Each structure stands twice: as C-alpha cells, then as structure tokens.
Amino acid sequence: MEFLNGTQPTHDLTYADVFMVPSRSAVVSRLDVDLGTADGVGTTLPVVVANMTAVAGRRMAETVARRGGVAVLPQDIPLPEVRRTVERVKGSHPVYETPIVIERSAPVAQLLSVMHKRAHHAAVVVEAGRPIGLVTESDTGEVDRFASVGDVMSEPRLVLEEGVDLRAAYEQLEENRVELAPVVAGGLLRGIVTRTGLLRSAIYRPALDAEGRLCIGAAVGINGDVPGKAAELLAAGADVLVVDTAHGHQEKMLEALPHVLAARDAHEAATGHRVPVVAGNVVSRGGVEDLVAAGADVVKVGVGPGAMCTTRMMTGVGRPQFSAVLECAETARGLGAQVWADGGVKYPRDVALALAAGAASVMIGSWFAGTLESPGDLMRDADGRAYKESFGMASARAVRNRTRDLSAFDRARSELFEEGISSGRMFLDPLRPGVEDVLDQIVSGVRSAFTYAGARTIGEFHTRAVVGVQGAAGYEEGRPRHTSW
Ligand SMILES: NC(=O)C1=CN([C@@H]2O[C@H](COP(=O)(O)OP(=O)(O)OC[C@H]3O[C@@H](n4cnc5c(N)ncnc54)[C@H](OP(=O)(O)O)[C@@H]3O)[C@@H](O)[C@H]2O)C=CC1
Numbered sequence: 001m002e003f004l005n006g007t008q009p010t011h012d013l014t015y016a017d018v019f020m021v022p023s024r025s026a027v028v029s030r031l032d033v034d035l036g037t038a039d040g041v042g043t044t045l046p047v048v049v050a051n052m053t054a055v056a057g058r059r060m061a062e063t064v065a066r067r068g069g070v071a072v073l074p075q076d077i078p079l080p081e082v083r084r085t086v087e088r089v090k091g092s093h094p095v096y097e098t099p100i101v102i103e104r105s106a107p108v109a110q111l112l113s114v115m116h117k118r119a120h121h122a123a124v125v126v127e128a129g130r131p132i133g134l135v136t137e138s139d140t141g142e143v144d145r146f147a148s149v150g151d152v153m154s155e156p157r158l159v160l161e162e163g164v165d166l167r168a169a170y171e172q173l174e175e176n177r178v179e180l181a182p183v184v185a186g187g188l189l190r191g192i193v194t195r196t197g198l199l200r201s202a203i204y205r206p207a208l209d210a211e212g213r214l215c216i217g218a219a220v221g222i223n224g225d226v227p228g229k230a231a232e233l234l235a236a237g238a239d240v241l242v243v244d245t246a247h248g249h250q251e252k253m254l255e256a257l258p259h260v261l262a263a264r265d266a267h268e269a270a271t272g273h274r275v276p277v278v279a280g281n282v283v284s285r286g287g288v289e290d291l292v293a294a295g296a297d298v299v300k301v302g303v304g305p306g307a308m309c310t311t312r313m314m315t316g317v318g319r320p321q322f323s324a325v326l327e328c329a330e331t332a333r334g335l336g337a338q339v340w341a342d343g344g345v346k347y348p349r350d351v352a353l354a355l356a357a358g359a360a361s362v363m364i365g366s367w368f369a370g371t372l373e374s375p376g377d378l379m380r381d382a383d384g385r386a387y388k389e390s391f392g393m394a395s396a397r398a399v400r401n402r403t404r405d406l407s408a409f410d411r412a413r414s415e416l417f418e419e420g421i422s423s424g425r426m427f428l429d430p431l432r433p434g435v436e437d438v439l440d441q442i443v444s445g446v447r448s449a450f451t452y453a454g455a456r457t458i459g460e461f462h463t464r465a466v467v468g469v470q471g472a473a474g475y476e477e478g479r480p481r482h483t484s485w
C-alpha cells in the first residue's frame with residue numbers, strides 16, 4: 001500500500017480518515033477476485049466473527065463458515081457447551097442450510113418462538129426424520145397460537161435428493177414457484193435449499209477443515225489453566241485458537257503463549273492437523289514483535305475501536321485502527337506472520353481499508369450482533385424496530401459471567417474494572433436482517449474495491465492500494481443522502 005502522491009501522514013488515522021484512489025486495472029470483473037486469506041485458517045473470505053457472547057454462537061458459526069468466513073467462540077462459554085457447539089457446526093451440511101425442524105403436534109406458539117432464528121423464515125415438519133410438511137411465516141398469520149403445526153403446514157411441493165446439481169435445483173424451485181425445498185438422502189431430511197442460498201453457493205466457497213466439515217474457532221484467555229483449556233478446545237475440534245486479552249502485550253500473555261503452542265504441537269503430532277494460533281490484542285510494532293517471537297502465527301490488532309468498547313474513554317489508551325493495522329501488518333510480514341484487524345468495522349469500506357492496510361482477515365463483532373443468526377433474543381423498541389442486544393466482553397455483564405466461580409467479593413471487585421458497554425442496541429436492517437445479507441454487502445464492496453485497485457487477491461490488493469487522507473468533510477461527501485438538503 002502507498003499513500004497518495006507519496007505523502008506521509010503526520011498523525012495516526014482511522015478508517016474514516018482515509019480513502020482509496022482507483023488505479024489502472026486489468027481486473028475487468030468483480031467475479032475475477034479471489035478473497036482467500038493467507039492466515040492458514042482455511043477461510044475463503046477475510047471475515048472472522050468476533051469472540052463475543054452476543055455475537056458468536058452455533059447458528060452464526062455455521063452460517064458464516066458456509067459462506068467462507070469463520071467464527072470464534074468466546075472464552076466464557078463452558079467447555080461442554082463449546083464441545084456441543086463445535087460438534088453441531090461440524091455436523092451441519094457445508095452446502096445445504098440447516099432447517100428449523102418441528103413436530104406436527106407442536107403448538108404454533110412454539111414455532112413462532114423459533115421461526116425468526118433462521119433467515120429463511122420457514123420450518124420443516126418431520127416425522128421419524130422425514131419431511132412431511134412445510135410452514136412458512138405467512139402460514140401462521142391469522143392462526144390461533146394454540147393450533148398445532150399440523151393444522152397450518154402444507155405438504156412440500158418439491159423435495160430434492162442430496163447431491164442435486166445446484167443450478168438444476170434453482171430451476172426446479174423456479175418451476176415449482178417455491179422459495180425453498182427440503183433436501184433428503186434415503187428419505188431422511190439433510191437440509192434445505194433456498195433460492196438465495198443457491199445463488200450464494202455459486203459465489204461463495206465454504207470454509208472447510210481437512211475432513212470437509214465447516215470450520216470454527218475458539219478463544220482462550222490468559223488466566224487459569226491455559227494449556228489445559230487449549231488442549232480441550234483442540235480436542236473439541238477447533239480449527240483456530242485465539243489467545244485473547246485486552247492488553248495482549250503483557251508478560252502473562254507471553255507466558256501463556258508457549259503453553260498454548262505446546263498444546264497445539266501435541267495436537268498436530270497426534271492428528272497431523274496444524275491449528276493456527278492467533279494472539280492479541282496489540283497496536284504497536286513492539287507488541288507484534290513480542291507475540292510473534294513467542295510463537296503466534298497471527299497477531300490480533302486493535303485496542304479501543306470496538307463498538308462496545310469504552311477503553312479509550314476510560315484510559316486514553318488505544319490507537320486509531322487504520323494506522324495500527326498498517327504498522328502491525330508491516331511488522332508481522334517482516335517476521336513471516338499475519339495480522340487480523342479487530343474492531344471498529346461499520347461499513348464494507350472498513351473491511352476493504354483494513355485489507356489495504358495489510359490485514360489477512362478482519363474481525364467483526366457488533367455489526368453481526370444485529371442479525372438473525374446472533375445468539376441474542378430478538379427485541380423491539382417502542383417504534384417496533386427489531387434489535388438485539390450486544391455487550392462488550394469487558395463490560396460488567398460479561399465480567400460477572402466470566403467470574404462466576406470467584407467469591408462474591410472478588411467478583412464485585414472485578415466488575416469495577418469494566419471497559420465495555422453492557423447493553424448496546426444493534427438494530428437489524430429490515431432489508432438485510434441475516435448475517436449472509438451483511439456478508440453479501442461486504443463481499444460486494446470488497447470485490448469492487450479490489451477491481452478499482454487492479455487486484456485479484458488480498459496480497460495484490462495490499463501491494464496496489466493507493467490510500468489518501470481526508471477530513472470529516474471528505475468522509476461526509478461519500479455518504480448517501482436519503483432526503484434532499
Ligand atoms: N480490543 C480491545 O480494545 C479490548 C478487548 N477486550 C476484550 O474483552 C475480553 C476480556 O478481556 P480482559 O479484560 O483482558 O479480561 P481477562 O479476564 O481475560 O484477563 C485480563 C488479565 O490481564 C490483566 N490485566 C492487566 N492489565 C490489564 C488491563 N489494562 N486491562 C485488562 N486486563 C488487564 C488482568 O488482571 P487484573 O484484572 O488483576 O488487572 C487479568 O489477569 C476479551 O475478549 C478482550 O478481547 C477488552 C478490552 C479491550
């Protein structure tokens with residue numbers, strides 16, 4: 001990446017402070033762009049779902065991995081739950097979507113409580129594993145909540161066989177005038193396909209492990225039995241380990257990392273699979289050097305840019321994210337390592353700029369919290385707008401949860417050091433309520449940014465990007481106007 005006309009910025013910059021200038025390009029189609037990452041995780045998209053309790057759960061992990069990204073399960077989730085989640089994600093079909101499954105005798109009220117959990121807004125009624133009916137949201141419109149699902153379901157007009165050609169499946173949905181269809185193998189339900197899902201399958205490639213199952217990551221903190229926890233996460237099937245703490249450039253992290261690496265190496269010796277280790281967060285050259293020297297494959301960059309994060313206001317510590325990523329990525333590259341840009345992403349442009357600054361992948365939290373697939377309950381404000389609650393992992397709410405095994409006194413004391421918001425409202429975009437809708441937006445923006453720069457790959461983009469510095473008016477000029485002025 002170079003700054004426009006060779007200028008060198010005199011102060012640190014964040015995503016809003018910068019813009020990219022188009023360059024002569026031989027990449028004539030946005031479809032010629034390959035967004036595969038170089039961090040060894042196996043993602044085909046440079047998108048990582050942040051290890052936040054309000055963001056990364058089973059549905060999020062599965063849905064994002066099917067489109068090529070990866071989610072990192074938070075360090076606060078109890079191990080049995082991590083094992084269950086990894087197992088379910090690895091058990092989900094890499095192409096077909098996971099349906100909401102319900103029994104014929106269940107009340108409609110039960111169906112309505114789960115219907116919004118998947119973007120396809122439909123449920124498959126099963127009997128002994130076979131799809132016998134379909135219910136879409138419109139079927140439940142004026143129905144008594146105690147009616148049974150069997151009364152409102154209709155027989156599927158189309159049932160597809162596993163392995164069906166995806167293009168042919170799309171045509172069959174079109175011919176049968178249906179939006180979705182169950183897919184079966186030997187009569188048993190394997191998943192569903194939707195029109196949008198089939199289109200996405202043609203554009204995205206899932207992030208898969210060596211056995212062809214969806215990828216998932218898991219985080220571990222720096223306190224407690226770190227090697228034991230790392231070994232358990234690896235045994236559970238995590239494809240990437242994230243050693244995560246607010247201040248990643250501290251001795252405790254440097255002590256913990258070798259233990260995690262030893263667990264990783266033992267796992268590799270036993271299974272033949274090498275799991276990349278990510279560590280953070282830092283924002284300086286020295287931080288990257290120390291974490292890479294301690295063995296991190298990837299360094300996570302970002303102190304204070306997160307939407308739920310109050311660190312900068314509480315402490316004055318942090319660094320504008322574009323400059324932090326730029327310096328850290330340059331340092332990591334010189335040491336044969338990579339960085340993830342973590343936090344502060346609000347628009348697709350921010351992902352493009354993080355990649356221009358040299359990130360191998362970009363971690364996103366709060367934006368994804370406001371989607372159907374995040375773990376939180378769907379709520380409505382006084383105007384009826386749908387939202388989900390997000391909260392920081394250093395908020396009193398998260399700290400209370402993380403310290404549940406401590407004495408009441410120690411717990412209360414920990415909460416005093418809160419550096420995050422406990423209840424942010426992340427509104428769902430009515431036009432893009434699902435995480436895949438957000439991914440579509442990100443990927444389309446990033447692919448386009450690549451062709452403007454004349455880059456086919458993330459590596460080329462990083463080399464070719466030309467970045468200028470703008471003031472608030474420059475940023476403002478780029479925003480669309482929905483009304484006249
Ligand atoms: N990227 C960011 O800007 C930030 C991210 N977070 C996220 O919040 C989650 C919880 O992280 P964390 O707060 O580290 O909690 P953890 O409980 O994981 O561990 C923090 C450890 O580091 C010690 N520590 C020393 N100095 C600091 C400091 N300035 N801030 C925090 N801990 C410090 C703590 O000791 P003691 O408590 O005794 O001081 C404790 O032992 C993580 O997911 C992290 O990524 C949190 C803040 C900033």
Ligand SMILES: Nc1nc2c(ncn2[C@@H]2O[C@H](COP(=O)(O)O)[C@@H](O)[C@H]2O)c(=O)[nH]1
Binds near residue numbers: 306308364
């Ligand atoms: N200082 C804090 N940072 C936090 C907290 N919870 C999460 N985070 C960081 O934010 C990113 C995600 O950023 P977003 O803008 O996409 O939401 C996450 O990965 C953490 O590094 C917190 O409580 N305090």
Ligand SMILES: [K+]
Binds near residue numbers: 306309
């Ligand atoms: K912030």
